Amino acid sequence: xxxxxxxxxxxxxxxxxxxxxxxxxxxxxxxxxxxxxxxxxxxxxxxxxxxxxxxxxxxxxxxxxxxxxxxxxxxxxxxxxxxxxxxxxxxxxxxxxxxxxxxxxxxxxxxxxxxxxxxxxxxxxxxxxxxxxxxxxxxxxxxxxxxxxxxxxxxxxxxxxxxxxxxxxxxxxxxxxxxxxxxxxxxxxxxxxxxxxxxxxxxxxxxxxxxxxxxxxxxxxxxxxxxxxxxxxxxxxxxxxxxxxxxxxxxxxxxxxxxxxxxxxxxxxxxxxxxxxxxxxxxxxxxxxxxxxxxxxxxxxxxxxxxxxxxxxxxxxxxxxxxxxxxxxxxxxxxxxxxxxxxxxxxxxxxxxxxxxxxxxxxxxxxxx
Amino acid sequence: xxxxxxxxxxxxxxxxxxxxxxxxxxxxxxxxxxxxxxxxxxxxxxxxxxxxxxxxxxxxxxxxxxxxxxxxxxxxxxxxxxxxxxxxxxxxxxxxxxxxxxxxxxxxxxxxxxxxxxxxxxxxxxxxxxxxxxxxxxxxxxxxxxxxxxxxxxxxxxxxxxxxxxxxxxxxxxxxxxxxxxxxxxxxxxxxxxxxxxxxxxxxxxxxxxxxxxxxxxxxxxxxxxxxxxxxxxxxxxxxxxxxxxxxxxxxxxxxxxxxxxxxxxxxxxxxxxxxxxxxxxxxxxxxxxxxxxxxxxxxxxxxxxxxxxxxxxxxxxxxxxxxxxxxxxxxxxxxxxxxxxxxxxxxxxxxxxxxxxxxxxxxxxxxx
Numbered sequence: 240x241x242x243x244x245x246x247x248x249x250x251x252x253x254x255x256x257x258x259x260x261x262x263x264x265x266x267x268x269x270x271x272x273x274x275x276x277x278x279x280x281x282x283x284x285x286x287x288x289x290x291x292x293x294x295x296x297x298x299x300x301x302x303x304x305x306x307x308x309x310x311x312x313x314x315x316x317x318x319x320x321x322x323x324x325x326x327x328x329x330x331x332x333x334x335x336x337x338x339x340x341x342x343x344x345x346x347x348x349x350x351x352x353x354x355x356x357x358x359x360x361x362x363x364x365x366x367x368x369x370x371x372x373x374x375x376x377x378x379x380x381x382x383x384x385x386x387x388x389x390x391x392x393x394x395x396x397x398x399x400x401x402x403x404x405x406x407x408x409x410x411x412x413x414x415x416x417x418x419x420x421x422x423x424x425x426x427x428x429x430x431x432x433x434x435x436x437x438x439x440x441x442x443x444x445x446x447x448x449x450x451x452x453x454x455x456x457x458x459x460x461x462x463x464x465x466x467x468x469x470x471x472x473x474x475x476x477x478x479x480x481x482x483x484x485x486x487x488x489x490x491x492x493x494x495x496x497x498x499x500x501x502x503x504x505x506x507x508x509x510x511x512x513x514x515x516x517x518x519x520x521x522x523x524x525x526x527x528x529x530x531x532x533x534x535x536x537x538x539x540x541x542x543x544x545x546x547x548x549x550x551x552x553x554x555x556x557x558x559x560x561x562x563x564x565x566x567x568x569x570x571x572x573x574x575x576x577x578x579x580x581x582x583x584x585x586x587x588x589x590x591x592x593x594x595x596x597x598x599x600x601x602x603x604x605x606x607x608x
Numbered sequence: 609x610x611x612x613x614x615x616x617x618x619x620x621x622x623x624x625x626x627x628x629x630x631x632x633x634x635x636x637x638x639x640x641x642x643x644x645x646x647x648x649x650x651x652x653x654x655x656x657x658x659x660x661x662x663x664x665x666x667x668x669x670x671x672x673x674x675x676x677x678x679x680x681x682x683x684x685x686x687x688x689x690x691x692x693x694x695x696x697x698x699x700x701x702x703x704x705x706x707x708x709x710x711x712x713x714x715x716x717x718x719x720x721x722x723x724x725x726x727x728x729x730x731x732x733x734x735x736x737x738x739x740x741x742x743x744x745x746x747x748x749x750x751x752x753x754x755x756x757x758x759x760x761x762x763x764x765x766x767x768x769x770x771x772x773x774x775x776x777x778x779x780x781x782x783x784x785x786x787x788x789x790x791x792x793x794x795x796x797x798x799x800x801x802x803x804x805x806x807x808x809x810x811x812x813x814x815x816x817x818x819x820x821x822x823x824x825x826x827x828x829x830x831x832x833x834x835x836x837x838x839x840x841x842x843x844x845x846x847x848x849x850x851x852x853x854x855x856x857x858x859x860x861x862x863x864x865x866x867x868x869x870x871x872x873x874x875x876x877x878x879x880x881x882x883x884x885x886x887x888x889x890x891x892x893x894x895x896x897x898x899x900x901x902x903x904x905x906x907x908x909x910x911x912x913x914x915x916x917x918x919x920x921x922x923x924x925x926x927x928x929x930x931x932x933x934x935x936x937x938x939x940x941x942x943x944x945x946x947x948x949x950x951x952x953x954x955x956x957x958x959x960x961x962x963x964x965x966x967x968x969x970x971x972x973x974x975x976x977x
Contacts, residue, residue: 321961500866558961559933560932564928580924581924587695590786592779592782595928603975606972607975
């Protein structure tokens with residue numbers, strides 16, 4: 240193996256490491272996945288593709304790490320890999336799940352994911368939290384929360400603590416979906432937290448958007464962003480168990496009334512409200528029924544593919560617009576001017592449009608240099 | 609006058625026009641406003657400013673036309689005029705009103721506007737419809753719908769049938785507000801139709817957003833865009849008169865329940881639902897009370913000015929981003945490539961991100977030329 244050459248000097252008597260006791264695998268998970276063997280030696284894109292196509296989870300995990308990488312050299316490899324995987328992608332159902340902290344997302348995804356596996360699906364979970372500054376340690380904590388699912392041979396659970404731009408997070412997730420699909424996963428769950436702007440980005444890369452709520456009359460919803468309810472294809476009121484069943488039923492009626500006030504969706508779908516208990520695994524069949532009906536109907540009326548095409552063209556436009564905007568605001572000459580203009584604007588001395596025009600003129604002159 | 613030189617040839621005996629009978633002013637409104645006298649001769653920006661500051665409505669109307677103009681020469685004059693008016697602006701309350709067609713917006717604005725005049729306010733109405741292909745004739749028709757208000761000396765009513773981009777419409781409206789404020793109007797109503805995307809743009813240029821609804825259990829709302837209800841600072845259920853009073857009361861409860869499900873606004877304001885009848889002029893006091901309370905509270909907690917500053921900085925960013933995007937997609941080299949890439953994307957042969965990257969590389973290379 241290539242790595243042994245680096246560890247042991249030519250005269251390998253002096254630094255030979257004493258073999259220790261076996262560590263529990265969670266202390267250094269890379270050892271148990273075999274990842275350490277590739278630390279210095281990168282597989283070729285072809286080797287990546289082969290591993291992914293064979294359903295090798297550690298290879299899939301490494302490929303996603305590659306995609307999330309900010310290193311220029313790795314970006315080029317990632318680009319090639321995506322292109323190789325693209326022909327094998329597109330055949331899954333992509334499910335977005337969001338909800339406030341405390342709604343029981345992890346437990347719900349674990350219960351629902353295991354149910355999907357029991358139905359013969361291969362389930363991948365991509366958990367994203369763009370605002371996160373979590374260490375690798377707490378990501379592992381997340382994995383532990385879905386222990387039964389993440390250790391199941393039919394599942395793949397991948398938490399991402401990316402801290403990039405919203406566009407960057409959406410891109411990494413969208414490309415991770417391509418890789419997971421190429422690896423044969425046919426049910427992909429994208430989980431977000433519900434408090435930031437990531438939901439709008441995630442809605443653009445999934446087929447069906449599920450909003451996980453709690454009973455309790457509105458107070459628990461303070462944390463959820465306005466506009467998210469209107470993005471939902473299904474509202475699930477979780478923790479409808481024990482003493483909470485009656486309250487969950489009341490909340491269901493409230494949400495039904497609220498959804499009734501929203502205009503119909505363009506695709507003809509009328510979002511429903513369902514009560515469920517992830518812990519007691521009740522209501523999960525009804526959730527699947529909703530998703531299944533949706534997919535069938537949307538395939539029948541042509542919306543399913545049309546929606547994905549619209550999403551991709553939207554991502555093209557968005558990706559370009561975000562790059563243009565970054566290039567502008569990160570331009571050194573512009574940076575030097577913006578602060579002063581902003582000051583004049585907030586003091587009411589300069590119109591924002593006038594400031595925009597001046598900055599644009601400066602920028603386009605700079606670009607010619 | 610300058611214009612007589614153009615009409616009458618040096619030998620002015622041959623073409624002297626026979627004086628006719630007096631026309632009703634609505635046949636050629638420009639004659640009654642004196643606008644015809646300036647047809648060929650543009651006033652200087654200083655003359656514009658003087659006229660606007662003196663509250664000359666025809667001068668204000670012409671200045672708005674100048675702002676809406678797409679002519680390069682006029683844009684420069686408009687820019688100068690805005691800068692001259694800017695120090696006199698900012699002192700009004702800016703009210704956005706939207707609702708589906710049929711909600712009775714014109715009648716409501718007329719009744720409410722007259723009530724505001726009775727309270728000592730000077731009221732300007734800017735009615736925008738970006739999707740409109742209406743002729744000048746039907747704009748005049750719009751004016752006629754608010755006849756009592758538009759002919760009142762304390763009011764100024766200006767319908768704009770601009771067909772530009774959303775950003776362009778927002779800009780023209782934002783700058784029209786500056787002119788109206790410089791002309792002494794202290795209550796400015798911006799009206800939109802509620803079916804397009806213009807509401808989001810208008811929300812960025814007003815202090816308070818009023819949503820006009822009808823009773824009837826949701827069916828009438830099919831025409832309203834999702835997300836608009838969440839932008840409202842006040843929901844008014846109009847036509848709460850005669851047989852409709854009871855139904856309006858029920859609708860009020862329904863909307864209150866729905867609003868209750870939305871999280872609190874960042875500024876601490878809890879949007880209310882009010883029933884009113886614009887025709888019978890009931891409930892209008894309550895509407896004003898809501899707006900007055902809002903303005904007082906937001907001035908007290910500092911949100912009023914902070915919100916306007918945030919809006920202006922948002923407009924700066926948006927204006928720049930839109931210009932960058934237009935410059936990109938209108939670039940001839942890019943135009944030639946985009947169609948083919950889009951085709952490859954919808955066929956699943958190319959990732960939208962890869963296409964974006966290729967196009968951006970091409971664009972930045974073009975820019976250097």
